[in-house]
Amino acid sequence: MDNKVRLVQVIGGGEFGGAERYVLNLVCGLNKALFEPVVACGYEGRLSRTLREEGIPVSVLPNGIGGLAALSRLLRSARPQIVHTHGVRGNLFGRLAARRAGVPTVVTTVHSDLALDYPRPLKRTVYSLLDGVTDPLVNRYVVVSEALKKLVVQRGIKPGRVIVVPNGVDTAAFHPIPGAAARLRDLVGMGPKVRLVGMAARLHPVKGHDLFLRAAAEIAARAGTLDVRFLVIGSGPPEYRQLLEALSERLGLREHVVFLGEREDVPAILAGLDAAVVPSQFEAFSLSVIEAMASGTPLVATRVGAIPEIVEDGVSGLLANPGDAPDLAGKILTVLADQDLARNLTENGLKTAQRYSIDKFIRRMGELYLELLKERA
Secondary structure (H helix, E strand, O other): OOOOEEEEEEEOOOOOOHHHHHHHHHHHHOOOOOEEEEEEEOOOOHHHHHHHHOOOOEEEOOOOHHHHHHHHHHHHHHOOOEEEEEHHHHHHHHHHHHHHHOOOEEEEEEOOOHHHHOOOHHHHHHHHHHHHHOHHHOOEEEEOOHHHHHHHHHOOOOHHHEEEOOOOEOOOOOOOOOOHHHHHHHHHOOOOOOEEEEEEOOOOHHHOHHHHHHHHHHHHHHOOOOOEEEEEEOOOOHHHHHHHHHHHHHOOOOOOEEEEEOOOOHHHHHHHOOEEEEOOOOOOOOHHHHHHHHOOOOEEEEOOOOHHHHOOEOOOEEEEOOOOHHHHHHHHHHHHHOHHHHHHHHHHHHHHHHOOEHHHHHHHHHHHHHHHHHHHO
């Protein structure tokens, strides 16, 4: 037990998104003969429940300054060699508590562009300042793509403190599923001739749901005899969902769009789609892209962030101009109309997804933790 690397992951969050999946995959996949992971998270929900089911110790922190005090007590008790932080709240509390508890090594994973995560200027400014003030407490930054490394270096972090470790997808969970198309149509109450196009993402402006809906309106107007319906999978603030539902109504999409909310059967849903869409404003890596390809579903995505690092346009997916609803609609219609193209995209997408296996991601992160311990020895 004493020879294991004691590791505490700290994540704030508010819904189950990419950062939460990152932490879940990482702590569940690490070699337990070498590592002893614990997770401290900012809310009770799917992440904490799943961690307990997997036998990973998890502590839910109280809101406000009490969360910092509780995390400091946890770190003094657990005596980790490494604290690994995620997200604005996780970074702030994790870094400060690690300093208070005398933890020798702090790692921060940057999952996204903070400026897009927090579009309101005041909140963005405050969070940027807090992140900057605690930056000296970080030994190493992990980013999930070259695009994100370029961004954080532009914002003042020295390149030598930043390492790129691409995220990974569990291809045991995301893979082609025979009969998935029929079961999905049963789920949403639609016939076998209906073509289903979907996006799976947390409800947040950066994910481009508004663009997806505007493209859906374009398709509804241009599809002719093609019967196309659109699925929105994912949860988020209720007020944002209401805005999206109102936009859907204004665009005349009441009979065309289904909001499915948060689902735990996302792999089966993706495998049943005729096309998966990732219409984001920015993606630091995009698990959604890899998950769609691993599911054997033709992909259409926007040409932003790290997506062009992953997707070869016209080979493993089709890329549309960011913010361009007619272009996105045209790419989706092309996939729906051209079966040979869709088949080729699927085959090449499956090959691409294999390069981003979860095993490779976990192995590299384990190596990084051990390297950091040697640096401190």
